[in-house]
Amino acid sequence: MHATTFGYPRPQLRRKEWMCLNGPWKFTFDDGQQFSQPSDIKKWDRTIQVPFCPESPMSGIHDTGFHRLCWYQRDFEIDTKDDERVMIHFGAVDYSCRVWVNDQFVGTHEGGHTPFQFEITQSLRSGKKQILTVCVEDDPFDLAKPRGKQDWQLNPHSIWYPRTTGIWQTVWLEKVPSSYIDRIRWTPHLERWEIGCEVFVGGTRCDGLQLRVRLSANGQTLVNDTYEVISNEVHRRIALSDPGIDDFRNELLWSPEKPTLIQAEIQLFSGDKLIDSIDSYTALRSAAIQKDRFMLNGRPYYLRLVLDQGYWRESLMTPPDADAFRRDIELTKRMGFNGVRKHQKIEDPQFLYWADVMGLLVWEEMPSAYRFTHEAVERITREWTEAIDRDYNHPCVVVWVPFNESWGVPDLAEKPAHQNCVQALYHLTKTLDQTRPVIGNDGWESTATDIIGIHDYDNNPQRLLKRYNPEAEISDILGRRWPAGRMLTLEGYPHKGQPVMITEFGGIAFVTKPIGQDDKFAQSAAWGYALGRSKQDLQNRYRELLEAVNRIELFSGFCYTQLTDTFQEMNGLLDENRNPKFSIEEIASATRGLGLEKDGQIAMAINVDPGLTIPPQHERPGEQQIPPVAGHS
Numbered sequence: 001m002h003a004t005t006f007g008y009p010r011p012q013l014r015r016k017e018w019m020c021l022n023g024p025w026k027f028t029f030d031d032g033q034q035f036s037q038p039s040d041i042k043k044w045d046r047t048i049q050v051p052f053c054p055e056s057p058m059s060g061i062h063d064t065g066f067h068r069l070c071w072y073q074r075d076f077e078i079d080t081k082d083d084e085r086v087m088i089h090f091g092a093v094d095y096s097c098r099v100w101v102n103d104q105f106v107g108t109h110e111g112g113h114t115p116f117q118f119e120i121t122q123s124l125r126s127g128k129k130q131i132l133t134v135c136v137e138d139d140p141f142d143l144a145k146p147r148g149k150q151d152w153q154l155n156p157h158s159i160w161y162p163r164t165t166g167i168w169q170t171v172w173l174e175k176v177p178s179s180y181i182d183r184i185r186w187t188p189h190l191e192r193w194e195i196g197c198e199v200f201v202g203g204t205r206c207d208g209l210q211l212r213v214r215l216s217a218n219g220q221t222l223v224n225d226t227y228e229v230i231s232n233e234v235h236r237r238i239a240l241s242d243p244g245i246d247d248f249r250n251e252l253l254w255s256p257e258k259p260t261l262i263q264a265e266i267q268l269f270s271g272d273k274l275i276d277s278i279d280s281y282t283a284l285r286s287a288a289i290q291k292d293r294f295m296l297n298g299r300p301y302y303l304r305l306v307l308d309q310g311y312w313r314e315s316l317m318t319p320p321d322a323d324a325f326r327r328d329i330e331l332t333k334r335m336g337f338n339g340v341r342k343h344q345k346i347e348d349p350q351f352l353y354w355a356d357v358m359g360l361l362v363w364e365e366m367p368s369a370y371r372f373t374h375e376a377v378e379r380i381t382r383e384w385t386e387a388i389d390r391d392y393n394h395p396c397v398v399v400w401v402p403f404n405e406s407w408g409v410p411d412l413a414e415k416p417a418h419q420n421c422v423q424a425l426y427h428l429t430k431t432l433d434q435t436r437p438v439i440g441n442d443g444w445e446s447t448a449t450d451i452i453g454i455h456d457y458d459n460n461p462q463r464l465l466k467r468y469n470p471e472a473e474i475s476d477i478l479g480r481r482w483p484a485g486r487m488l489t490l491e492g493y494p495h496k497g498q499p500v501m502i503t504e505f506g507g508i509a510f511v512t513k514p515i516g517q518d519d520k521f522a523q524s525a526a527w528g529y530a531l532g533r534s535k536q537d538l539q540n541r542y543r544e545l546l547e548a549v550n551r552i553e554l555f556s557g558f559c560y561t562q563l564t565d566t567f568q569e570m571n572g573l574l575d576e577n578r579n580p581k582f583s584i585e586e587i588a589s590a591t592r593g594l595g596l597e598k599d600g601q602i603a604m605a606i607n608v609d610p611g612l613t614i615p616p617q618h619e620r621p622g623e624q625q626i627p628p629v630a631g632h633s
Contacts, residue, residue: 006051006322009091009170010115011353012393013184014279021076021132021171025050027061030069030135038100038133041071048072050171051091051318053164058315066141066154070166072134076173078124084175085203086124088132089117091169091348095138095145102131111379112138112146112164113346113367114386136166144376146383148344148367149309158527161311161567168318169348177275178204179232181268186282186393187435190297193249194237195282199266201232212267213238215282217252217260229268240284253297254283254395256338259359261395283356283395289437289450292499293556296361296398303557304591305363306332306573307504308340309566310347313576317345325351327578329358332563334584335573336591341503341559344368344404346387355396363399363559364391365442366425368407376408377421384425388432400429400436405443405455406486412445413490423448442503444486447493452478453503454488457529457561459541461548464505468552474500477554499556506545507561507571510538510581528571529561539582542573543590550593560591 006022008014026044035041052059054070080086088099094112098105101123109116124130139145140163141152151160182202188195199211209229215222215238227234240249254260261281268276286297293300308328312320319325325348332340339361342351346367355362366384369376384402391397402425403409409418426440426448437450446452458464468477478488478495489495509528512535532538549558564572573587574580580587 006170006319007350007353009089009172009349011349011356012280013181015174015176015277017175019076019078019173021074021173022050024048024074026073027054028071029054029063029067030071031067033069035069035071035135037105038071038073038103038131041073044071044073050074050167051169052315053094053166053168053318055162055165056314056316056318058318058320064155064162067165068137068139070136070138072136072167073131075129075131077129078173078175080121080124080175083178085119085121085178085180087117087174087176088120089115089170089172089174090167091115091171092346093134093136093167093169094164095136095142095147097134097136097166100131100133103133111383111386113148114383114390115169134167138163138165140165143370144373144379146367146369146380149311152370156567159569161309162316164317168316176203179206179209179268179270180276181266181278184266184278184280184393186264186280188282188284188286188395189237190253190284190286192237193240193284195240195262195284197234197236197238199229199234201229201234201268205232206270208270210269212265212269214265214267215262216265217262222252222262249284252284254285254356254359255296256333256359256361259357259395260284261356280393281356282393285395287398287436289499291497294437294451294499294501300556303339303361303501303559304337305339305341305361305503305557305559306335306337307343307559307562308332309343309562309564309569310345310351311564311566313567319348319350325354326358328563329354329360331574331578331580331584332360333358334588335580336588337560339363339398340563341365341401343562346391349390349394352391352394352396356394360396361398362394362396363401363439364397365401365404368404370408372409372411372418372421380408381425381428385428385432388429392433398436399439399451400433401439401442402426402429403441406441406445409441412441412447413487419447419490444484444488446489450498452489452495452498452500454500455484455504456502457505457507459506459508459530459545461544464545464548465551468554470553474554500554501557501559502549502552502555503557503559504561505549505558506542508532508538508541508545509570510535511570512575512579512581527568535582539586542582542587546590546593 024047027046027048028044049060054061055064092113096110098108101120102125104123106120107118149161150163156162180203183200185198210226211229211234212226214224223238252260261283264280266278288295314320341363344367403422406412409421412418422440426438429438439451439453440447440449442453443455507529510532562572564574565576
């Protein structure tokens with residue numbers, strides 16, 4: 001077994017021994033739906049590079065047409081002992097799949113953004129190559145499944161991007177003992193200087209198991225405890241001792257400025273015999289809401305976020321190489337941001353790992369469906385639950401967002417069923433995780449929410465300053481019909497003192513180089529909410545816009561649109577190759593609001609015309625109604 005250039009695919013529960021199955025696989029489309037099992041396929045006509053999806057150039061297929069079914073196959077070799085189990089893991093497969101090993105069916109999974117695993121021990125053949133086959137179904141016209149930014153038209157349009165079909169995250173194997181550490185759940189309780197530790201043992205249930213937990217940070221052992229495993233579970237709150245007035249525990253707090261991680265070694269014993277061992281990590285960090293402010297570690301913390309779509313032209317939703325996530329986070333921090341709003345994508349755990357290590361806050365957002373049906377509600381509920389379970393342990397994740405701009409609940413303002421859906425997902429999220437704020441529906445039409453997020457693409461700084469001026473009553477601000485003709489808070493759900501943030505704004509497009517005429521994603525003009533005429537114009541407009549937003553006392557944070565150019569959407573601060581469109585130092589200075597009053601700094605004067613009128617905003621293309629694909633209402 002060996003590592004891969006993408007790194008260990010499950011950073012919160014790592015074993016030393018594992019086998020990566022990325023690389024060349026046999027591949028074929030099944031447009032006629034003629035195959036029902038692996039033996040039906042007599043000829044594999046293509047080779048694909050996993051984990052890149054077939055629509056991407058890096059897959060070696062680069063077919064962006066409509067294909068509902070496709071098949072994968074590869075072989076592997078693995079040696080096992082009598083008391084070992086073999087597990088196969090899939091990081092993410094879009095959308096549903098069936099899996100066989102040596103023509104024996106081992107399981108199925110539905111949901112395009114979350115991981116799953118199967119035990120395949122009984123399907124392995126002794127002393128022979130093993131054959132793994134995967135059939136994927138991904139209906140390109142199905143608007144009732146969570147699909148995020150994946151377009152339903154043949155070519156990307158407006159703010160939607162190429163589709164992702166099939167395997168798009170790492171496939172891997174690992175061997176585990178008959179009783180093994182299956183899951184671990186960390187919950188920091190900062191108010192008591194405690195860390196909640198829940199460990200679940202999988203496999204054969206047996207008596208006499210013990211669990212040893214060793215925590216360390218900065219080269220110092222914090223905890224070295226042993227617990228009895230009862231009913232294959234351990235639930236403990238681990239207290240960090242109070243050293244007195246010189247409290248070193250403050251040095252353990254995790255934040256973007258000082259991302260201290262607590263390393264964990266978990267060992268499972270049967271008597272004196274070590275039978276399983278994993279490495280993990282956690283952090284002391286709290287994320288909460290107090291009155292009208294976001295609180296990090298018990299202190300008000302101003303959020304400076306950037307919208308991150310998580311796409312690359314050559315590899316789509318999959319990073320092109322092992323360093324891509326780290327580079328993106330490094331650039332984000334250099335530009336003065338302390339966090340990202342991952343937009344319409346459950347990101348690969350490797351991104352969250354680097355955000356944990358490097359110190360970047362993450363708002364995690366569920367990819368939307370675009371129809372409201374019984375099936376759509378079932379799908380989003382199931383997959384959102386899986387996403388929360390997967391990412392609960394990451395200290396970088398500080399806010400959950402189940403809905404964006406009423407996508408998937410288009411009649412939220414009028415229909416109780418749509419309102420009940422948002423409230424249900426809000427309360428479900430709060431049930432599954434009591435430690436983080438939740439935004440029920442980001443952008444407008446707020447119902448149940450801990451933060452009121454406003455999407456406002458007015459690029460006139462003076463109008464923004466007047467619209468959100470401190471003399472206006474907040475009920476008046478939130479009760480007006482903007483942006484895009486949408487109410488910010490629905491009747492019956494008034495502002496209850498929650499923080500207010502502008503969670504999408506800007507979107508200034510500027511093309512740094514001509515778009516080739518042969519580029520299928522090219523448009524006659526760059527798509528954005530405003531257009532910069534030159535590099536200097538873009539710089540000036542960004543600086544003036546950020547000066548205004550940083551001055552608005554109502555806001556306890558912001559999220560600028562967006563980090564990078566993404567296909568036809570050319571409104572990134574970076575181009576699609578991650579090159580800054582103007583000086584990264586100038587970007588950082590404007591982002592941080594240097595010279596402004598916020599964060600204890602000195603205010604700069606921005607004159608606002610008192611007679612300035614505020615016109616209604618133009619509707620964001622595609623936001624009001626998602627048109628059905630022909631033949632698929």
